[in-house]
Amino acid sequence: MPLIPEEPQIHESAQGPRATPASGRTAPTPRPVPGPRPAAPPRPGRPGPSRPAPPVQRTSRDAAPAEPGPSGPAAPAAAAGTPQIQLIPASPEGALDAAEEAVDLLLDSGRAPGDVLVITTGDPHPWATHELSFGDAAYWAQHDAGDDVFYADAAVAERAASRSVVVVALNGGSEDAAVTALSLAHSRAGALLIVCGDPQRINSVLGAGV
Numbered sequence: 001m002p003l004i005p006e007e008p009q010i011h012e013s014a015q016g017p018r019a020t021p022a023s024g025r026t027a028p029t030p031r032p033v034p035g036p037r038p039a040a041p042p043r044p045g046r047p048g049p050s051r052p053a054p055p056v057q058r059t060s061r062d063a064a065p066a067e068p069g070p071s072g073p074a075a076p077a078a079a080a081g082t083p084q085i086q087l088i089p090a091s092p093e094g095a096l097d098a099a100e101e102a103v104d105l106l107l108d109s110g111r112a113p114g115d116v117l118v119i120t121t122g123d124p125h126p127w128a129t130h131e132l133s134f135g136d137a138a139y140w141a142q143h144d145a146g147d148d149v150f151y152a153d154a155a156v157a158e159r160a161a162s163r164s165v166v167v168v169a170l171n172g173g174s175e176d177a178a179v180t181a182l183s184l185a186h187s188r189a190g191a192l193l194i195v196c197g198d199p200q201r202i203n204s205v206l207g208a209g210v
Contacts, residue, residue, distance in 0.1 A: 083166075083189035085206070088196040092172050096120065098196040099169035103149055106165060114146045115164040117157075117188060121181045122172020125151035154181035157188075164190045170197025178205050 090098040099118055106116055118125060124132075128151040131139045143150045143160060152160050154177050166189035168181050178197075182205050185193055195202050 083186065083191055083193045085186075086192065086194045087199055087202055088194060089199050090170075090196045091198065092122065092170065095169040095171040095196045096123075096125065099167045099171075099194075102167050102194050102196065107149075111165060113148045116149045116167065117160055117163040117165070117185075118149060118151045118167045118169065119154055119157045119160075119181050119185055120151070120169045120171055121154045121177045122170075124153045125169075127151045128153060154178075154184070157181065157184055160188060162188045162190055165192045165194065167194045168196065170195065170201065175205075182206065 088098050088102060099120075103116055103118060107113060120128075128139070131142060140159065142148065143152075146161075150160065150163075154173065166185040168185045170178055170181075173181075178201065182195065182202075185195075195206075
């Protein structure tokens with residue numbers, strides 16, 4: 001009678017090693033989460049112009065001035081060394097305000113404050129009046145320093161040195177004052193001459209030999 005092999009029995013003790021519970025494993029050390037980067041320090045920019053003029057009530061202008069510079073409506077220079085001329089229409093009451101905005105646009109476009117001279121034909125600019133109250137010597141000392149916009153009345157502007165940009169505000173005064181101011185401004189402007197006033201009057205004065 002053939003022998004029937006016995007079925008192998010699996011005893012509990014023959015079981016393989018138990019797996020290590022997940023809780024017993026050593027979890028890898030988590031990498032630190034980078035926090036928000038510190039804000040980059042502001043890049044040094046052009047310091048704002050020092051303009052100690054006392055507060056004045058601005059008046060509305062007849063027309064907003066175009067931005068001074070090559071993109072504005074400026075007459076082409078006749079020859080090398082001759083400044084370009086830009087006209088900004090404004091009434092006598094609004095000419096000073098128009099000149100102020102032209103100066104702001106020049107500074108915003110990168111012009112240094114010391115590059116700009118402003119000449120008035122009527123009432124002096126409030127800054128000039130304020131500074132002259134400390135004496136003529138202190139007023140012209142600021143001009144000689146050449147580090148800020150300088151405001152001068154047409155009657156005394158002859159003492160002013162040449163600057164890259166000269167802005168003329170025809171804010172009143174006689175026709176002779178306008179002719180004198182424009183002629184002087186034309187000789188003092190190195191690159192750009194901006195005239196704020198009545199276009200017909202400006203063209204008449206410019207056509208008279210400026």
